[in-house]
Amino acid sequence: MIWTNAIIQGLLTGGLYALLACGLSLIFGVMRIVNLSHGDFSILAAYGVVALAMHTNLILAIVLVLPVMALLGYLLQRGVLNRSLSKGALAPLLITFAFSIIIQNVLLQVFSSDNRSVQSGRFASMSFKITKNLQIGALPLFTFIVGVLLTLGLHYFLTYSRVGRALRASSDDPGAADLVGINNKHIYGIATAIGLFAAGIGGVLFGMRTQFAPSFGPVALIFAFESVIIGGLGSLWGTLIGGIVLGIGQSIGAQIQPSYGVLAGHLVFIAILILRPQGLMPKQKGK
Amino acid sequence: MSLLEVNNIEAMYGDLKALFGISLSINPGEVHSVIGANGAGKSTLLKVIAGTMPATSGSLTFHGNDLSKLAPDKRVRSGISLVPEGRRIFSSLTVEENLKVGAYSRRKGHWNLNNIRELYPLLAQRWDRIGFHCSGGELQMLAIGRALMANPDLLLIDEASLGLAPVVVAQVYASLPQITSQGTAVLLVEQDMQQALRASTHTSVLLEGKVVLEGTSSKLDKEAIKRAYFGIEGRA
Numbered sequence: 332m333i334w335t336n337a338i339i340q341g342l343l344t345g346g347l348y349a350l351l352a353c354g355l356s357l358i359f360g361v362m363r364i365v366n367l368s369h370g371d372f373s374i375l376a377a378y379g380v381v382a383l384a385m386h387t388n389l390i391l392a393i394v395l396v397l398p399v400m401a402l403l404g405y406l407l408q409r410g411v412l413n414r415s416l417s418k419g420a421l422a423p424l425l426i427t428f429a430f431s432i433i434i435q436n437v438l439l440q441v442f443s444s445d446n447r448s449v450q451s452g453r454f455a456s457m458s459f460k461i462t463k464n465l466q467i468g469a470l471p472l473f474t475f476i477v478g479v480l481l482t483l484g485l486h487y488f489l490t491y492s493r494v495g496r497a498l499r500a501s502s503d504d505p506g507a508a509d510l511v512g513i514n515n516k517h518i519y520g521i522a523t524a525i526g527l528f529a530a531g532i533g534g535v536l537f538g539m540r541t542q543f544a545p546s547f548g549p550v551a552l553i554f555a556f557e558s559v560i561i562g563g564l565g566s567l568w569g570t571l572i573g574g575i576v577l578g579i580g581q582s583i584g585a586q587i588q589p590s591y592g593v594l595a596g597h598l599v600f601i602a603i604l605i606l607r608p609q610g611l612m613p614k615q616k617g618k
Numbered sequence: 619m620s621l622l623e624v625n626n627i628e629a630m631y632g633d634l635k636a637l638f639g640i641s642l643s644i645n646p647g648e649v650h651s652v653i654g655a656n657g658a659g660k661s662t663l664l665k666v667i668a669g670t671m672p673a674t675s676g677s678l679t680f681h682g683n684d685l686s687k688l689a690p691d692k693r694v695r696s697g698i699s700l701v702p703e704g705r706r707i708f709s710s711l712t713v714e715e716n717l718k719v720g721a722y723s724r725r726k727g728h729w730n731l732n733n734i735r736e737l738y739p740l741l742a743q744r745w746d747r748i749g750f751h752c753s754g755g756e757l758q759m760l761a762i763g764r765a766l767m768a769n770p771d772l773l774l775i776d777e778a779s780l781g782l783a784p785v786v787v788a789q790v791y792a793s794l795p796q797i798t799s800q801g802t803a804v805l806l807v808e809q810d811m812q813q814a815l816r817a818s819t820h821t822s823v824l825l826e827g828k829v830v831l832e833g834t835s836s837k838l839d840k841e842a843i844k845r846a847y848f849g850i851e852g853r854a
Contacts, residue, residue, distance in 0.1 A: 493718075493722065496715055496718055496719050496722075499715075500711060503708040503710050504706055504708060504709075508708075509689075510670070510690060510706070511694060511719055511723070511764060511765075512691045512694030512695055513691055614710075
């Protein structure tokens with residue numbers, strides 16, 4: 332029973348990792364940019380909600396912050412990252428590294444290094460009793476559902492919408508995308524907007540679950556990265572599965588010995604890298 | 619007024635000049651072929667018209683408007699579509715999705731998914747296949763279909779016959795009259811001289827970045843074309 336419990340709790344945590352990771356996966360998939368600041372944007376969104384929630388209610392704060400994250404993503408892509416794309420793979424990587432340092436230091440300046448959390452009141456401690464020994468927290472369950480819905484939503488957007496198809500076309504061959512009238516710079520802006528929107532959702536839910544400080548971005552980034560790699564680069568469903576595998580790995584590790592949780596997650600990641608370096612659900616050939 | 623006016627265009631690859639003052643004009647609904655040997659500058663000319671390569675001098679006017687400042691995606695919106703060398707089909711997208719992406723610019727006109735299916739029945743049979751798994755002939759038809767989905771006024775086709783079986787080449791060329799009957803002009807780059815002459819109303823022969831011979835396709839002298847094509851002087 333305790334193992335069933337560990338697996339279910341891990342599964343739910345995996346939803347959070349998937350949320351932190353799916354934007355990373357999308358940005359990499361479309362532009363081959365490794366966004367080293369992805370976790371910091373998540374934390375930035377969490378701080379944004381903390382700051383706004385002091386003046387208004389939580390839901391309104393979230394509804395206000397997420398579009399701002401998307402807009403920020405679009406502007407940073409159009410204004411900064413697009414200019415770096417023609418200068419090799421290193422330039423955008425360094426720029427996102429710079430974003431990471433800037434965000435951490437601005438947050439430190441504004442909010443200090445004290446731990447904060449996104450206060451969601453009773454919701455954070457609510458739980459459903461399934462059996463005598465198995466309880467499911469409302470917040471982890473909600474997070475998991477949001478993770479699945481966001482993955483599903485992105486899947487439908489990429490598969491069936493005009494702009495989603497353009498994103499995939501641009502990812503396949505930007506030069507040919509030009510020739511069918513697609514403005515790659517705009518499409519890249521949209522990809523980053525969606526990426527940071529998703530990072531924001533992940534960050535806010537992360538902040539409801541645990542305390543965070545300005546330096547927590549890289550921690551979120553590691554979990555996001557591991558989810559993407561475990562799942563297979565460039566596959567959104569893979570990223571969801573990757574997050575779940577990582578979550579379950581961590582929670583089984585923690586069941587063996589509470590301090591082993593994070594370590595066990597890393598070990599699962601390394602094991603996948605050795606045994607199946609292409610990930611569990613890699614993008615198919617030509618896909 | 620002609621649809622496209624190319625006036626004294628020059629273009630460079632780095633320090634290497636590829637086009638030395640090319641001029642030609644195309645009217646709506648006509649097929650203009652550009653023939654020449656490897657390296658004559660045929661593909662470069664198409665790239666300059668499509669906007670993927672800048673002209674270093676000369677002028678391009680389309681519908682009477684200056685094109686030179688327009689990015690390639692804007693040129694598609696103004697009515698120029700290129701079927702590029704190597705087809706450049708989106709390999710992870712299905713045949714249907716490639717065609718839908720072709721309509722990204724939302725230009726109105728005759729061409730839609732149904733009409734492309736009628737134009738190339740072979741594509742209809744491969745509808746859900748991803749680009750990666752299509753044969754050369756399917757890719758070529760798909761590339762033309764994708765370009766047509768933007769309902770261009772001018773269709774640029776680079777080496778339609780390259781690497782294809784003769785039967786497929788015949789199918790591709792057989793579709794040209796249906797394309798021009800919608801008023802679309804076609805600028806065709808081709809290495810196969812006979813094919814180009816048969817399919818076109820006008821022909822320009824390029825040699826080392828210059829137009830060395832030009833005229834109505836049916837009236838050009840075959841011997842003169844051969845000499846121009848290979849750059850053989852004398853004994854005219």
